[in-house]
Amino acid sequence: MSRRAMIRAVVAILLIVTALAFRPDRALQVATGNVALTLCSEVFVSGLPADLVYAQSLAPNPGLRLLGPLLRHKIDRTHRAVDATWAGLFASRATYRGAAGCRLTYGESPKPAVVVTPPSLRRDALAGPSPVQTDNPALIAALDHVFVEPAHPPHRWVRAVVIVQHGKIVAERYAPGVAVDTPLLGYSASKTAINALVGVLVRHGRLDVTAPAPVAAWKDGDPRRAITLDNLLRMTSGLRVEERDTGFDPTSRMMFIEPDMAAYAASRQLKAKPGERFEYASPNTLIAAAIVRQQVGGSRADVLNFARRELFDPLGMRGVVFETDAAGTPIGSTRMLAPARDWARLGLLYLHDGVADGRRILPEGWVAYSTRATLGSDYGAGLWTNDSENANARGRVRGGMPRDAYFASGRLGQRIYVMPSQDLVIVRMGATWSEDFDIEGDLRLIREAIAALEPAPRP
Template sequence: MLKFFKAIIFIMLMVLLVFGVSYLWKALPIISGYGAKNLCSCVYVANRLPESVIDKELGNFPFTLGSFEVDTSDSSAYGSVWGFAKIKAIYRKGIGCTLVSEISEEEVRGQDIHVPKHKVLQDSVLWPLGNAAVYKDSSMDLKAVNQVLDEAFEETDPEKPKNTRALVVVHHGKIVAEKYASGFQINTPQLGWSMTKSVTNALVGLLVKDGKLNIHDPAPLASWAGSDPRRKITLDHLLRMSSGLEWEEVYTGPSTATNMLFSKGNMGEYASSFPLVKQPDEEWYYSSGTSNIISMIVRDATGKDYYNFVHNRLLNKIGMTSAVIEPDASGTFVGSSYMYATPRDWAKFGLLYLNDGVWGEERILPDGWVEYSSTVTPTAKEGNYGAHFWTNADPEGRPGERYYPSAPTDMYSMNGFEGQRVFILPSQDMVIVRMGQNKRGNFDFDALLKGVLAAINE
């Protein structure tokens, strides 16, 4: 009997060892890829020092297991773990950094990607049309607003660092207050992470306006054609995170989401390969994969004009001169996660939606698109998601328990990993941008909103 139990224990230990080795082997490329990509982008796009990036972005477990370095000879960065899973990210001017994954570096560098130059804004012209900001607003207590901003930067709990890097408050179309952390200036582009999804929403809106896409038609993917059950999925389902596709949006280890972002050369193709596990519109499930499927659809719909379309029809049109959307190795913009822009430029994008898709005298987005984007998805029972924007409605059957109780129910937002936010408040004619690097729960967004709204004198 003793021999029997010893044999069982030995088998269990071997199974755990095999499982552990397998898990670790899957995790190593994720650690390497995350580090290489972020180091590359922060250095070459955001113009930060490598030492600062390695300390701040890569200074916590599990990234402390890795080794990361930049190579200025070819504008690249590398990541590896104990010498294994070495991954390279390369920088190309105008389009930022790309992980060399599944597609050779030679092929990636040989891609014919040319983005138009951004127009130069005048320092003497008032924001948002120029760079000048006049901090005057008789309808707000500006001293109180600035006190709220100071508190958002103040570190009061060493166990829960806020790490706020920028705050911009826009009221009645003008910047009324802004503040930046040491090492981050007005002109420092910052990564929006999943706020990029809302930019992907705008690109779809432009193509709807052009008559090239209909969100209620089956998503135009050849791999989903014919009798494929995924043929039932529409662009509306994808935008509302209700496609029913199998997906695992988990970032604590290897998952479909981390595998896509840090290992795959064609992210949209990878995400679109998964089967249906629910019927479309049956269940809401947040998925970065669906955003990259949409990004692939946008590229297919625009063809050879793809890069010009993204920049000239949207970014240049509203003066987002700092914006860089980075592509995967296939050349498709990573519409789920990889856009850099200054906080002021993120505020411009919020202002476009605050103004119902109109910029100046020109309608950029189709009539009704903003209302569609900010309307709660029926399957999102917490009342917190529209069409690639987060909403602030009350949860179903629980009035008053919304995520931001101090903000009005018509507020909607762009949310990104580690505390990136663009809050759009139509009833207050306001946009609030907050950029930072904090763990979930370390920053009190509701307190920020409550403080800024309390400063309105109207």
């Protein structure tokens, strides 16, 4: 063999080994799955125009931009499905299933889940059917600042802001095409709903966050048996479940390739001793969500009905759509959709220490537990917190957010801020592609809202 031929052979072998290691086919499958599911949810659940969804929620994604014009999608309005492909290959399909939202399908067309919504006599105390208009000029200016678009990308594309003080909406505003009852995708703000569902089961005495997590796959002698529900909620499980949003990482694979997301997450091995390292990663939440499902009956309908009966209905959250994976587990990391007002209602539950309309939903002390910082981070157990010496928390306090504030936070700027010292909840939903999802804009909104709602101190 000539030297040139040998070099070519070595290069070919290296390319093959690299392809096997990095699995570009999986990354392409992740991309088509992301396109199909996002379009399905925001078109068929949220009711947003398909072109707007693609332009705001998908097109700015750097990874999708790299795939260029070979990444295509088709919306089937007759069957309420979305197909996405790359180069005619790596096809993904997501279908709309009514009250259960959208789901990626794996060669089958799932039937809609049966979801029972019990009648409720609870009166909606937040506001009437129309957006609340304020005559407070300072609040109007604050909302103007939130919705103004920069001259150049990254865009903010704010879709909804709701400001609630003393249990009433004092101001709200929506983007064109978004209404008070439009379900909006919460991304990682969904994790707070899983925190609440775990809390309900703790109050019922059916779960203990300090005990080993009841995962059947973790047998006696398996070091993962040491993982507790607290570790899962606090992202200290030590599992190899990195979240990088690259298409190659375990979280990307879980979200857009694996039909049983929690089983895949639970199959990952340890890289650190449980409880010793904080690493934010959505597979932890999927394992917790699967535990909730198993505790309440095991089926998709069981868990969705439980969530509605024990959490959403008592809070008056009538517009929630909680999407599940093929195994029936709520995708509690990222796939809950709800109107902005309903996200505010979830924030009010935490503001009121787990009590809604005089009824205790979460156990006493649960909010304090959930907002206590984990290790050296500014993350609690399903909520981010300012009650921490972490640099991010200190920066938010310097930026005008109260020290006692905590918040749910999701990709592209889905945030539910809870500020007990101000008796205030602010919801901000959007499709914001800046690196920090416009936290500076949120801090300005919080500063201006507090100044507008509370008299300025005398000099």
